[in-house]
Amino acid sequence: MTEFLGLPALASQHGAAIDRMNGYVHLLMALLFVGWGGFLLYALWRFRKSRNPVANYHGVTSHSSSYLEVAVAVAEGVLLFGFSVPLWIQRVDRIPPEGQATVVEVTGEQFAWNIHYPGPDGRFGKTDITKIDVQTNPLGLDRSDEAAKDDIVALNQLHLPVGKPAIVRLRSKDVIHSFNLPEFRIKQDAVPGLTIPVWFVPEVTTAEMRTRTGNPEFQYEIACAQLCGLGHYKMRGFVTIDTPEEFQTWMDAEEAKVKEEGDESAWN
Numbered sequence: 001m002t003e004f005l006g007l008p009a010l011a012s013q014h015g016a017a018i019d020r021m022n023g024y025v026h027l028l029m030a031l032l033f034v035g036w037g038g039f040l041l042y043a044l045w046r047f048r049k050s051r052n053p054v055a056n057y058h059g060v061t062s063h064s065s066s067y068l069e070v071a072v073a074v075a076e077g078v079l080l081f082g083f084s085v086p087l088w089i090q091r092v093d094r095i096p097p098e099g100q101a102t103v104v105e106v107t108g109e110q111f112a113w114n115i116h117y118p119g120p121d122g123r124f125g126k127t128d129i130t131k132i133d134v135q136t137n138p139l140g141l142d143r144s145d146e147a148a149k150d151d152i153v154a155l156n157q158l159h160l161p162v163g164k165p166a167i168v169r170l171r172s173k174d175v176i177h178s179f180n181l182p183e184f185r186i187k188q189d190a191v192p193g194l195t196i197p198v199w200f201v202p203e204v205t206t207a208e209m210r211t212r213t214g215n216p217e218f219q220y221e222i223a224c225a226q227l228c229g230l231g232h233y234k235m236r237g238f239v240t241i242d243t244p245e246e247f248q249t250w251m252d253a254e255e256a257k258v259k260e261e262g263d264e265s266a267w268n
């Protein structure tokens, strides 16, 4: 189905179900398009003036069109209740427990993605609007808060381990953005004032995808899918799917950076 629709390579667990549904919807639409187009041509020919010089006041007496309409409605009902709704419930209602997932907060702003990990303690530190500094502290993280001391903040670089559910809590600092990960079949608006969770299981590491696509420079992208201002076009982040070991190495390096910065500010 992925090839048939010309979709980006697939890299998440639930993505195949989304592609399948997308394919069925396109098939039904193609069928309707051909059916309606054919019917229009038939009607033009069948009811041409030379064959029908006088108007027929009885109209259509056969019921076949009603049966066809019912069949289309049934097909649409099956798509909606058989495929869409179960998938939707799974996506928005069956969020895995946080203890079994990588939890990360992603905050959109004009024009970047701020990535915030809770650090080894697993608790997100307090943020304070008065502490926001566009250059040094875009989230306004309050490092004096015990839970914030080990928090990791990154810009446009989201790392996740392969095979483990990832829960992304989406937020926005200014306008509505949209967090779009095409290869993971994830797209969700980030709305100011709301924290919206999205979850998925990444199944293909960045390295593996590089081999698969034959592109040594391949990167999973975070695209902003909502026209959010003049710099919308450059609001582009990257997702790196690591093996669990690589992820730990990256975390440790980020953790060391945080410690270093903490020591420096204490010294100052």
Ligand SMILES: [Cu+2]
Binding pocket: 108, 109, 111, 176, 177, 178, 224, 225, 226, 227, 228, 232, 235
């Ligand atoms: Cu945006």
